Amino acid sequence: MILSFVWGMTTFILAYFCYQNSKSLQIRLSETLRLAMVRHSTKEDWLGILFLVFLIFAPLVIGFTFYLQSDANVVVVLAFLIWTYQWIKAIWNSSIETE
Numbered sequence: 001m002i003l004s005f006v007w008g009m010t011t012f013i014l015a016y017f018c019y020q021n022s023k024s025l026q027i028r029l030s031e032t033l034r035l036a037m038v039r040h041s042t043k044e045d046w047l048g049i050l051f052l053v054f055l056i057f058a059p060l061v062i063g064f065t066f067y068l069q070s071d072a073n074v075v076v077v078l079a080f081l082i083w084t085y086q087w088i089k090a091i092w093n094s095s096i097e098t099e
Helices: 002-025 029-039 043-067 073-092
Strands: none
Touching (some): 002 029, 002 043, 029 043, 043 073
């Protein structure tokens, strides 16, 4: 239970830093994440990649916190797969303008 709380708070903190970076560049958050995955040379890019990893694995951490000892593990894994597919599709379909 504590792990899922810490995971969620870390994700929100990283989201705030990524949002500030996208606000300063005046682009969408998905474009910021794609740009971070393409060039990954600055601290802001690494924060974006770390945020994406935390965001993608959030359903597993939170879901397994509550359903680890039941048969609902299958639902958690299926939700994780759908969640990951949708985020990767959204990031790779966003248009970026490289500098």
